């Protein structure tokens with residue numbers, strides 16, 4: 001425990017909230033503490049992700065404990081894996097409880113731009129090798145398959161999307177988000193700027209699962225984002241890496 005606290009000081013991490021878990025010192029820690037899938041660990045090592053970054057070391061245990069999370073860390077500090085690792089593990093755990101033919105959509109990642117959404121999905125594909133997890137980036141072609149009912153939500157374990165594409169399908173009632181257990185808003189500072197703010201409501205009201213875990217990741221958390229976050233979250237843990245001011 002002392003070591004974990006030292007690590008927190010060394011990283012300059014500020015973590016606040018109720019009942020905060022200790023950070024991890026290595027990805028192997030996740031095996032003993034959270035029964036992380038060995039295949040997932042192998043996929044990390046295989047992609048040269050040998051040691052967790054500061055944000056990963058704090059954020060991953062929070063999400064694996066099922067806590068809502070507001071995470072702020074500079075650009076390039078590894079925020080993508082900080083939400084993808086717990087997402088993948090939560091899906092593995094969830095898939096253990098259901099039969100293979102009983103697939104359902106469990107993860108939803110919302111990103112402000114198409115390019116970023118695609119990058120996140122590429123990262124996700126590397127991380128889920130040999131894990132029998134289907135992820136989809138909601139591009140134009142996939143969206144039209146949803147609209148024509150040629151594809152259903154339960155074809156995917158995870159969907160990565162921009163807000164507008166998703167809202168379009170919600171309006172058409174061609175996507176079912178009621179089974180989603182893990183929601184991520186990436187680059188929340190850009191997401192919650194524009195007109196998206198009004199549309200957040202329509203997304204959130206489609207996410208009806210009472211066990212929904214919510215995460216917000218950003219390089220800067222403005223008071224505006226923070227206010228919104230607290231409005232939609234339950235006892236969130238707040239992780240701030242570095243001294244970035246809003």
Ligand code: ADP
Pocket residue numbers: 048049050051052053056073074075076077078079080081
């Ligand atoms: P952010 O979203 O915080 O801007 P990214 O998630 O895009 O940062 O990560 C930045 C870069 O760091 C990427 O190239 C990613 O592959 C790399 N990276 C992330 N985590 C690790 C890690 N634990 N070990 C080594 N490289 C990592």
Ligand code: MG
Pocket residue numbers: 079080186187
């Ligand atoms: Mg990022």
